Amino acid sequence: MKITDIKATAVTVPLEAPLRHSNGVQWGRFVRTIVEVETDEGIIGLGEMGGGGESATLAFQGLKSYLVGHDPFDLEKLRFAITNPTASLYNNRTQLHAAIEFACLDIIGKKLGVPVYQLLGGKIRDEVEFASYLFFRYPDEKNGRYEVRTPEQLIEHAQDLQQRYGFTTHKLKGGVFPPQYELECYLALADAFPQDRLRYDPNSILSVEQAIHFGHAIEKLNNDYFEDPTWGLNGVRRVREMVRIPTATNTIVINFEQLASNILNPAVDVILLDTTFWGGIRPCVKAAGVCETFQLGIAVHSSGELGIQLATMLHLGAVLPNLAFAADAHYHHLTDDIIQGGKMEYREGKIAVPERPGLGVELDRDKLAQYAELYKELGTYPYDRDPHRPGWYPLLPNTDGFADPTRSY
Numbered sequence: 279m280k281i282t283d284i285k286a287t288a289v290t291v292p293l294e295a296p297l298r299h300s301n302g303v304q305w306g307r308f309v310r311t312i313v314e315v316e317t318d319e320g321i322i323g324l325g326e327m328g329g330g331g332e333s334a335t336l337a338f339q340g341l342k343s344y345l346v347g348h349d350p351f352d353l354e355k356l357r358f359a360i361t362n363p364t365a366s367l368y369n370n371r372t373q374l375h376a377a378i379e380f381a382c383l384d385i386i387g388k389k390l391g392v393p394v395y396q397l398l399g400g401k402i403r404d405e406v407e408f409a410s411y412l413f414f415r416y417p418d419e420k421n422g423r424y425e426v427r428t429p430e431q432l433i434e435h436a437q438d439l440q441q442r443y444g445f446t447t448h449k450l451k452g453g454v455f456p457p458q459y460e461l462e463c464y465l466a467l468a469d470a471f472p473q474d475r476l477r478y479d480p481n482s483i484l485s486v487e488q489a490i491h492f493g494h495a496i497e498k499l500n501n502d503y504f505e506d507p508t509w510g511l512n513g514v515r516r517v518r519e520m521v522r523i524p525t526a527t528n529t530i531v532i533n534f535e536q537l538a539s540n541i542l543n544p545a546v547d548v549i550l551l552d553t554t555f556w557g558g559i560r561p562c563v564k565a566a567g568v569c570e571t572f573q574l575g576i577a578v579h580s581s582g583e584l585g586i587q588l589a590t591m592l593h594l595g596a597v598l599p600n601l602a603f604a605a606d607a608h609y610h611h612l613t614d615d616i617i618q619g620g621k622m623e624y625r626e627g628k629i630a631v632p633e634r635p636g637l638g639v640e641l642d643r644d645k646l647a648q649y650a651e652l653y654k655e656l657g658t659y660p661y662d663r664d665p666h667r668p669g670w671y672p673l674l675p676n677t678d679g680f681a682d683p684t685r686s687y
């Protein structure tokens with residue numbers, strides 16, 4: 279089989295409300311690039327990447343000369359053709375490679391008539407558990423609803439999500455407000471859900487000492503882990519020396535060099551595997567194997583997703599024997615999806631692993647056109663800017679101002 283063409287379409291799908299994080303805001307919508315890899319046998323493979331627009335479309339078009347004529351089964355050759363480690367000093371294509379790897383796995387699965395998990399060693403579980411990914415949110419611009427700023431709003435939001443989706447693990451994405459205020463919110467959350475698991479992720483924004491202080495204050499709670507408490511392997515190592523909670527990261531161990539460093543000189547206990555950041559599903563499976571050998575924990579990370587990317591996370595979660603934590607997904611914040619049948623459903627906090635050949639999802643062409651049109655209308659937005667705080671951007675650690683928790687918008 280040969281690849282004959284590649285198409286990339288930028289889409290925008292609305293979120294329930296804008297999601298605040300330590301660097302800025304997801305502005306009430308996700309911008310994603312949907313990738314279609316075509317073959318001479320008529321099989322089309324689907325991929326997805328974060329961000330979009332002309333630059334992403336051009337980047338995929340730029341790979342055409344690498345891809346046309348390539349056999350989608352030759353995944354290792356593809357890895358070196360696109361992400362050769364020394365050539366990558368001049369062109370960072372890890373995330374592009376991930377989207378193409380998803381599409382090639384989709385093609386292989388469709389050709390062989392098997393789900394992608396069968397290509398990865400076979401599934402260990404039929405469904406993957408997810409955490410309620412809790413964000414501080416600005417109100418939705420249209421109706422002024424859905425704000426999450428106070429501890430009361432946070433708990434109400436978590437209860438609502440638990441009722442709708444059945445989550446029993448709660449992740450608080452912090453780093454927005456002063457640490458003492460977020461500590462109050464986290465403690466209130468623990469108080470409201472005494473039976474459930476918790477995790478806190480300030481997105482590396484705390485100083486080492488702030489992180490140690492925060493860590494000491496939450497040590498007795500049901501914490502899965504303390505995610506990216508501060509920046510850098512050396513910073514997290516200092517926090518880990520002082521706080522008795524496992525540390526986790528999706529920022530400082532996202533390739534095999536960093537994984538090796540972390541094993542030789544430990545800083546992070548739980549590695550959050552992201553099918554995009556690591557360059558595909560297969561690198562995540564390989565990394566999980568290394569973690570299994572060295573008894574590091576793993577979980578499935580979310581860098582934002584529509585249904586295609588979610589399918590990659592489900593197939594990954596299905597095949598990892600050492601997956602002992604609920605996965606993260608932004609998915610429940612989305613109002614719609616571009617796959618046939620609409621959004622995938624949660625049951626008791628879990629989503630079923632797709633069973634159809636390949637990734638097991640197909641594009642809804644009407645939805646794709648609708649949200650490509652919305653992208654054209656609204657354009658892209660900078661992930662690292664906050665529309666309500668013009669000109670602001672954080673330092674690491676954030677010494678120039680957290681957001682004001684008394685201020686409503």
Ligand SMILES: [Mg+2]
Pocket residue numbers: 479481505506527528
């Ligand atoms: Mg994180």
